[in-house]
Each structure stands twice: as C-alpha cells, then as structure tokens.
Amino acid sequence: MNTFKLFLAGASALALSAAANAAELEVTHWWTSGGEAAAVxxxxxxxxxxxxxxxxxAIAGGGSTAxxxxxxxxxxxxxxxxxxxxTGRQAEELVEAGLLRDFTELAEKENWKAAIRPSSLLDGCTVDGKVYCVPVNIHSWQWLWLSNKAFEDAGVPVPTNWDEFVAAAPALEKAGKIPLAIGGQAWQTTGAFNVLIPAIAGKDVFLKVYKDHDAEAAAGPEIAKVFKAADDARRMSAKSNVQDWNQATNLVITGQAxxxxxGDWAQGEFQVAGQVAGQDYTCLPGLxxxxxxxxxxxxxxxxxxDDADKTAAQEALASTMLNPATQVAFNLKKGSVPVRGDVDVSAANDCMKKGLEILAKGNIIPDTNQLNTEDTNNQLNDLFVEFFKTPSLTPEEAQKRYAAIIASAD
Amino acid sequence: MSTSGTANRRPSQMFRNLNAKIASIPMILTALLVFLGGTVWTIVYSFTNSKLLPRLKFVGLDQYERLWSAPRWLTSIENLLVYGVLSLIFSLVIGFLLAALLDQKIRFEGVFRTIFLYPFALSFVVTGLTWQWILNPDFGVQNIVRSMGWESFSFNPLYDQDIVIYGILIAGLWQGTGLIMCLMLAGLRGIDEDIWKAARVDGIPMWKTYLFIVIPMMRPVFITTLVIIASGIVRLYDLVVAQTSGGPGGASEVPAKYVYDYMFLAQNLGQGFAASTMMLLSVAIIVVPWAYLEFGGHKRG
Known part of the structure; x- marks a missing residue:
C-alpha cells in the first residue's frame, strides 16, 4: 500500500515537473484549406x-461553423x-463577460503599440484601454482575381478594372467560361457586395453606411449604383454552382472561370497550385x-x-505569434500582410507588394467585421445569398431591404 | 381491496403505490425543471435583447416584430407548411399502401420489410448527403438518364429555387415511410381474421373493406403515426443542412435552421428564442386541441 502511494506521488510529481517545462496548448481555428493549413x-x-x-x-467548415x-x-x-x-466585434461580449484574458502587461513589455500597424488592428483588440487579443495578419477583401488563361481562351485582353471585366463577360461566356465565380456560402455574396461599395461608391459612402449606419445613405443613389453592379455580378455568376470559396478559387486557377x-487569402491557393502572379493570374486591388x-x-x-503552466505558455504563444520571423513565415504562406511594420517582406510576391504599397499610402478602410455585429452581418448574408440566386428579386427591392437592415444595425 | 374502517381514506389513497410514485420522482423533476423550466426561460428571454450571452434587458415585442418582418422567416414557415402537408399525406398513403401490399401473404415478406425499413436506420445527415449526390445534376439521376441518350432530360430539384423543397421531401419520404409502413403493418395484423372472412362472405370488394372497415378500426395506429410524422416535420433541420444548407439563395430555409443560425451564428439569442417560441406555439396550436379531444373530452377506462 505504502509503496503504491509513493509511486502515485512520484508519478504525479513527475507529471507536474514535466508540465512546468512544456505545456500543451490547444489552439482552435478554421484554417483548413491548403494554403491556410500550410500557414498554420x-x-x-x-x-x-x-x-x-x-x-x-482545426474546425472544418469555415468561420460560421467554427x-x-x-x-x-x-x-x-x-x-x-x-x-x-x-479582428473586430466577434468576441466583444466574451470580453465584456470577463471570459478572456487581459494581455495589457505583455503588450506594454513588448511594445505592441509601436510594432503593430495600422493602429486600428490593436484598437480592435482593445476594450477600455486593455488589450485582449493578438492580431496576427492583415487581410483585405478588396481584390479581383483574374485567370489569364481564361481570357486568353476567350480571345480578349485581361481587364484592368471592373468595367472592362463586365464588358468582357459575353466573350467569356461564348468560350464556355463562367465569367465570375462565387461560391454558395452566404458570406461570399455579402463580401462581394461589400467590395463593390468602396470601388463604385467610394470610401465616404462605405463609412457612412457601415460606420454611422446611415439608412439614408444606404437607400441613396450611390448605393443604387452599387446594386446595379451587383446585378451585373449576379448575371455573371449565374452558372457558378460550387459551394466553398476555395472551390470557386479553383475555378479561376484552372481557367474555368x-x-x-x-479576399487576399485566395492568394494562398494560387501559391499552393504553383501559379505566379502576373503570369498565370492577375490581381486587381479595389477592383x-x-x-x-x-x-x-x-x-x-x-x-x-486555471492551470498556471498553461497560463504561462499562453504568454509564450502570444509572443511567438508576433515574433518578426514567425510573422513573415506565417503570412507568406497565408497570403496576408504581416501586422508588424518592421519586418522584411522582400520575399513577397507582386500582389502582396501591391497591397503593402496601398497600406503604406494609408488608403485603408476598416473591415466590416470591425464595424458590424455578427447579427447585422448575418442579416446581410440572408439578403445577399437570396439576391444572388434569385433573378426575380430586383435591385430596387433588395436595396429597400438593405436600407432597413442598416437602419436597425447597432 | 379490504378497508380498515377507522383509517382515514385520503392518505391511504395518496400513499397507494408508494414505490411507483417514488420511482417516478426523477422523471417528474426532469420534466418540470428541464422541459418546463427551459421552456419558460426561453420564452422570458425572447422578450429581451440578449445577444451572445443572455441578459435581462426587456425590449417588449421587438424580437417578434423583427421576426415576422424577416423574409427568411416567412420563407421558412412557407417551406415548413409545404413540406409538412405533403409529407403527412404521402407518408400515410405510401406507408399504408406498402403495408397493405405486404399484408397479402406474399413470398419473401421479411426481405421486403427489411428493405423498406432500412433507410430508417440511417441518420438524416447520411440520408441528406446521399440524396444530394443522387439529385446532383452532374453525377446523379439527370446525368445517368442523359448518358442513356435522353439529352434534354432535366431533373435538378436541389438547384432550382421553386422546387428545392420537393427535393428535400423526396429524401424525407425515402427515409421515413419505412417506419410508417411497419406501424401500419402491425395495425393490419391486429385486425381479426374473422372480419376479413365476414366481409368476404358479404361480398364486399377488398378496397371497400380496407377503406370502410379496416382503416376505421386502425384509428389508434393512425393517431400514433400522425404524432410521429408531425414531430418529424417540425424538427426538420439536419436533412436541409446536409442537402442544401438552406440554398439555393435561402429557398429551402426551415424554422429550426433559423433558430440555430440566429442563436449561434448571428450571436443574437433573443431573436433565436423568439423564433423557437413561435415554433413551440405552432406545435401547441396543433397538439393542444387534438390532445383535448383525444384524452380530455371523454374518459375511457
């Protein structure tokens, strides 16, 4: 009996000391496509x-499942x-309920404020002056990815902006291509619409609608133009019947669309497929x-x-994620831009360099996730998934519903 | 029962079958706390503006107003009605026909019974995925018929907004009718052989015997079946998620999915609670009058 107790005590002591050296941390995320898995x-x-x-x-099925x-x-x-x-308001209430850990001390010690740019990223993590999260990358939605092969097959030059792309659609259709690939997941249609707003109506309208939640602007003539463009997009994507975003990207990679x-996360897929920016595909920021x-x-x-060792390891994980070398390695694979302004990104490809340039010029807008609650985003998803699949829903009718959603947003 | 004249009758009534009463306490508590308590809690919080976490900030009927002006909720209700009515009719008709045919003392009855009941052993998710493949225009039925030479053949319910709910109905019927058939068959077997003999002696044709004698005699079986089918209709969720995830363009949304999506995806508990309260209400509207007629109106032994 005594020896057994001794053995137990010894074993647990051993286990404890082992844990002190190395804690196992479970990290959940929804990065499961090829490029994402390589990055993580x-x-x-x-x-x-x-x-x-x-x-x-890893939790498969995208953010809305995870x-x-x-x-x-x-x-x-x-x-x-x-x-x-x-990055944004998704965890807002979890922070308010006191379920998440405050990292202000570490942030001050490592001077995140100076390292992370643009400052809006860290602001997204800050509630009442305390830092609750670690931004790891910058993703932007405003990209149009074009397959050079598809346009070659259709016998038209690769477009340089949205209008040329719309004009090229009939030629693409004649060559048996889907002009615009959009997957069936609801967030993709909302995303596409939200990209059309700053491109067609400009930055001010975008901020008025999503930041101030101005229903008048949402019902106004500028947004009407955006709905017109969305109507074009709807016609161009009518034949695309894939579900996931990376399947849609794959249609572009293979030249079927x-x-x-x-968003720029699509770049990771082009990279995994061994395609070269400018040669196999073209990217147009801001359409x-x-x-x-x-x-x-x-x-x-x-x-x-509760576990002290794990708590200590959480800090190690946070610093690791922001470490300059990790930032570069991770973001190159992910197709996103590092959150640190002080790292070497000479290995970046053409598209990413374009993004960095725009970032350096300060031509930035906040992400819709930072401005809208998930509730609003979900209502927009319901509207746009219906709009893109229902030809009988007119742009005017859809805009009325859109304005009502914006009016009720908080 | 022997009576001891001196003892008060009331307590003896109360403590009769004491063991059985004690044994049922856990279930009574579960029913009260979990089912009733959960229901009341949900209804109360459906009048608040709870977002990700429940909080008691009452906003009156706001959630319900928003619910009934949401196009998606209206589509969901409409879909549930179409699916519900058709699934009720077809399940009963097909289930009864299959049972009546199996009841003709055919050979290999056991084999057929197994085949018909087998889909019921599959979960809705598996059923949904299987039918998603079968109905997929590029791999399934349409492709097979076209490759046999009928080039213009078109059968594409899951990608057509107007008929997508029927695509889901097909899968639902395939999964569910086997069980209905079994219940009906049990009912048919419960009919006394003499009834059939009497009907034959009187020269009543078989279809008339079924319609006017056998079916009225099977009333309890039909009621059980009805409850089983109806409960399956209201909780329709996994089939839709597996087959279409509500698409194309939200045309196959159902109330249960609305509840889940708004509670967990949209982080708006209040809206989800309001929707689930409406679901409860619709069930109550159907079940309460029926239960009253069935159990309350006239007390049977």
Missing amino acids: AEFAKAFDATGNKWVDG RPVMISRITGGSPMAATQFN GGQIM GVNELISTGGDSFYFPKL
Whole structure:
C-alpha cells in the first residue's frame, strides 16, 4: 500500500515537473484549406520550438461553423488555450463577460503599440484601454482575381478594372467560361457586395453606411449604383454552382472561370497550385477602380485558464505569434500582410507588394467585421445569398431591404 | 381491496403505490425543471435583447416584430407548411399502401420489410448527403438518364429555387415511410381474421373493406403515426443542412435552421428564442386541441 502511494506521488510529481517545462496548448481555428493549413503549420513549428506543444484544433467548415463551437466551449466552461476570431466585434461580449484574458502587461513589455500597424488592428483588440487579443495578419477583401488563361481562351485582353471585366463577360461566356465565380456560402455574396461599395461608391459612402449606419445613405443613389453592379455580378455568376470559396478559387486557377472577388487569402491557393502572379493570374486591388484595402484579419484570443503552466505558455504563444520571423513565415504562406511594420517582406510576391504599397499610402478602410455585429452581418448574408440566386428579386427591392437592415444595425 | 374502517381514506389513497410514485420522482423533476423550466426561460428571454450571452434587458415585442418582418422567416414557415402537408399525406398513403401490399401473404415478406425499413436506420445527415449526390445534376439521376441518350432530360430539384423543397421531401419520404409502413403493418395484423372472412362472405370488394372497415378500426395506429410524422416535420433541420444548407439563395430555409443560425451564428439569442417560441406555439396550436379531444373530452377506462 505504502509503496503504491509513493509511486502515485512520484508519478504525479513527475507529471507536474514535466508540465512546468512544456505545456500543451490547444489552439482552435478554421484554417483548413491548403494554403491556410500550410500557414498554420508555421505557427505550430515556432511554438513547439519554445519547448511547449501546439495541439491543433482545426474546425472544418469555415468561420460560421467554427465560431459557434468556439463560443460554446468558452461559455460552457471547457475553454481551449487560444482561439482564432476575425479582428473586430466577434468576441466583444466574451470580453465584456470577463471570459478572456487581459494581455495589457505583455503588450506594454513588448511594445505592441509601436510594432503593430495600422493602429486600428490593436484598437480592435482593445476594450477600455486593455488589450485582449493578438492580431496576427492583415487581410483585405478588396481584390479581383483574374485567370489569364481564361481570357486568353476567350480571345480578349485581361481587364484592368471592373468595367472592362463586365464588358468582357459575353466573350467569356461564348468560350464556355463562367465569367465570375462565387461560391454558395452566404458570406461570399455579402463580401462581394461589400467590395463593390468602396470601388463604385467610394470610401465616404462605405463609412457612412457601415460606420454611422446611415439608412439614408444606404437607400441613396450611390448605393443604387452599387446594386446595379451587383446585378451585373449576379448575371455573371449565374452558372457558378460550387459551394466553398476555395472551390470557386479553383475555378479561376484552372481557367474555368474568368475571375473571383475574394479576399487576399485566395492568394494562398494560387501559391499552393504553383501559379505566379502576373503570369498565370492577375490581381486587381479595389477592383482596379478605387485602390483601397480594408484592414481586417485574424486575431487570437486567450480564454482565462486555471492551470498556471498553461497560463504561462499562453504568454509564450502570444509572443511567438508576433515574433518578426514567425510573422513573415506565417503570412507568406497565408497570403496576408504581416501586422508588424518592421519586418522584411522582400520575399513577397507582386500582389502582396501591391497591397503593402496601398497600406503604406494609408488608403485603408476598416473591415466590416470591425464595424458590424455578427447579427447585422448575418442579416446581410440572408439578403445577399437570396439576391444572388434569385433573378426575380430586383435591385430596387433588395436595396429597400438593405436600407432597413442598416437602419436597425447597432 | 379490504378497508380498515377507522383509517382515514385520503392518505391511504395518496400513499397507494408508494414505490411507483417514488420511482417516478426523477422523471417528474426532469420534466418540470428541464422541459418546463427551459421552456419558460426561453420564452422570458425572447422578450429581451440578449445577444451572445443572455441578459435581462426587456425590449417588449421587438424580437417578434423583427421576426415576422424577416423574409427568411416567412420563407421558412412557407417551406415548413409545404413540406409538412405533403409529407403527412404521402407518408400515410405510401406507408399504408406498402403495408397493405405486404399484408397479402406474399413470398419473401421479411426481405421486403427489411428493405423498406432500412433507410430508417440511417441518420438524416447520411440520408441528406446521399440524396444530394443522387439529385446532383452532374453525377446523379439527370446525368445517368442523359448518358442513356435522353439529352434534354432535366431533373435538378436541389438547384432550382421553386422546387428545392420537393427535393428535400423526396429524401424525407425515402427515409421515413419505412417506419410508417411497419406501424401500419402491425395495425393490419391486429385486425381479426374473422372480419376479413365476414366481409368476404358479404361480398364486399377488398378496397371497400380496407377503406370502410379496416382503416376505421386502425384509428389508434393512425393517431400514433400522425404524432410521429408531425414531430418529424417540425424538427426538420439536419436533412436541409446536409442537402442544401438552406440554398439555393435561402429557398429551402426551415424554422429550426433559423433558430440555430440566429442563436449561434448571428450571436443574437433573443431573436433565436423568439423564433423557437413561435415554433413551440405552432406545435401547441396543433397538439393542444387534438390532445383535448383525444384524452380530455371523454374518459375511457
């Protein structure tokens, strides 16, 4: 009996000491496509090198599937050690409820404020002057990806802006191509519409509608023009019957579709497919009309844990994610821009360099995730998924519903 | 039962079958706390503006006003009505026909019964995925018929907004009618052989015997079946998610999906609670009068 007790004590002591050296942290995220998985492996590698262990908790099916799982685990009392959310308001209430850890101390020690640019990213993590998350990348939505091969097959030059693209659509259709690829997931249609706003109506209208939630602007003539363009997009995408965004990107990669409006994360897919920017595909920031990009992205949040070792390891993970070398390695694979202004990005490809240039010029807008609640985004999703698949829903009727959603947004 | 004249009758009534009463306490508590308590809680919070986390900030009927002006909710209700009525009719008709045919003392009855009941062993998700493939225009029925030479053949319900709900109905019927058939068959087997003999002696044709004698005798079976089908209709969710995820363009949305999406995706608990309260209300409108007629009106042994 005594020896057994001794053995137990010894074993638990051993386990404790082992844990003190290396904690296993479960990190949940929804990065499952080829490019995304390659990027997240960089984080895991860098974190493992600190002597801890990254336990990958990938949740397939995209953010809309993953977020409910993450939130119910945090509110239900079995939190993971760290989790992804989009930079913005998605975790707002979790912070208010005191379920997430405050990282202000570490942020001050490592001077995140100076390193992270643009400052709006860290602002997105800050509630009442305290920092609650670590932004890891900058993603922008405002890109039009074009397949050079598709236009070659159709015998028309690769467009340089949205209007030329719309004009080229009949030629593409004649060559048996889908002019515009849009997947069936609701957020893709909303995303495409939100990209059309700054490109066609300009930055001010975009901010009026989404930042001030001005219903008059949403019902106004500028947005009417955007709905007109969305009507074009709807006709051009009528034949695209894929579901996931990366399947739609794949239509562009293989030249079956002319183009796709998608955030810069699509770049990771082109990279995995071995395509070269400028040669195999063309990217037009701001749809080639209005070179503006949004500064959304992903951030990691750290739920409060009881385990002291894990708590210590959370800090190690946070610093690892912001480490300049990790930032470069991760973002090159992900197709996004590093959040640090002080890192070497000479390895970036043409598209990413275009994005960095626009960023340096300060032509930026906030991401819709930073301005809208998930509730509003979801209502917009309901509207646009219907609009893009229902030819009988007129742009005028849709705009009326759009204005009503904006009017009720908070 | 022997009576002891001196003892008060009331307590003896109360403590009769004491063991059974004690044994049922856990279930009574569960029903009260979990079902009733949960229901009341949900209804109360449906009048608040709870977002990601529940909070008691009352906003009156705002959530309900928003709900009934949401085009998606109206589509959901319409879909549920179409699916519900058709699924009720077809499940009963097909289920009864299959049972009546199996009841003709055919050979290999056991084999057929197994085949018809087999889909019921599959989950809705598997059923939905299978039918998504079968109805996919590029791989499924349409492609097969076209490759056999009928080039213009078109059968594409899941990608056509107007008929997508029928695509879901097909899968629902395929999954559910087997069970209905089994219930009906059990009912048919419960009919006394002498009834059939009497009907034959009187020279009543078989279809008339079924319609006017057998079916009225099977009333309890039909009621059980009705409840089973109806509960399946209201909770329709996984089939839609697996087959179309509400598409194309939200044309196959159903109320249960609205509840889930607004509670968990949109982080708007209040709106989800309002929708689920409406679902409860619609069930109550159907079930309460029926239960009253069935159990309350006249007390049977």
